[in-house]
Amino acid sequence: MSLLRKSLIISAILAAYIFAVVFSVDSNTGNNVCDISKKDLFNGTQNPNGECVTTVMGEIPSKKQMVSTVIRFPKNNDKIPANTAFTIRTKTINLRTGFFDDPVKQYYIFPQTLDNDGFIQGHSHVTVQKIDNPDEPLNPEIFAFFKGLNDPADGNGELTALVEKGLPAGDYRLCTMVSSFAHQPVLMPVAQRGSQDDCVRFTAE
Template structure:
């Protein structure tokens, strides 16, 4: 079964505003680098497996500014979003540069692990840990 950890930033990290940083994630039990064109093939075919039974897919990261910690975040509003479409590196990591950094504030960063055609990954049992990870961090003025 698929499981992900966000390696950077860590939960409760404090970053400097408007300073570039690299998001780092690691996911197990998925073969990454499988990404179709979301404009033409979104959800168009079922989840695929390789010869070892591992899901072929990719991941996304989304960063949202937290306005009220007691309310759900609006899924249509995000400060940063990126599909991690390449195969994982030699350490099993997927990375993306947030090249302009973020303005000061509190943020939630989450992964969204997907199959080749962008569906959330299908797992064999309901009672399990999540395939995704989220962390909360703060960006402060320089």
């Protein structure tokens, strides 16, 4: 088989693949996706079976006001005493904290909003998961600790969560989940950027 013929065959295969990927989502569906979805229409509750949400995305900040977070404690590779209370400390910039609706009745029900200075109004969460196999993704349904950080940040710009009973001995991953007022992940103006969240790995022993 000639090189030209091989090139034509490869090009045809690639074109077919790109066509299948690009057109697997109907761009004409637009905001009508919930009219044709087989998922239940959302009603402000957290539906474990999934749902279709009609809330618009809302206001999106400028590039100079994008959200970024650091976990201050525990730090990456820290070792802390097992079964001993400790306080998780995080700091997030460009987020007006303390904006938190009722997750039982108002989940995903409001669009993202900005304050008068152009900063997202929202809150954060922390979630801790035990690591059994560091080379495999963790099961998102299983966590050792979870808490919504609903209050405004303190004078140091920190949000905190007390883990009252500590954690059993083991390796853990701690991550933040920064959210808008109605609990949806914060929306940023550009795709190429640093993450709005932070994760660290630490050990209780």
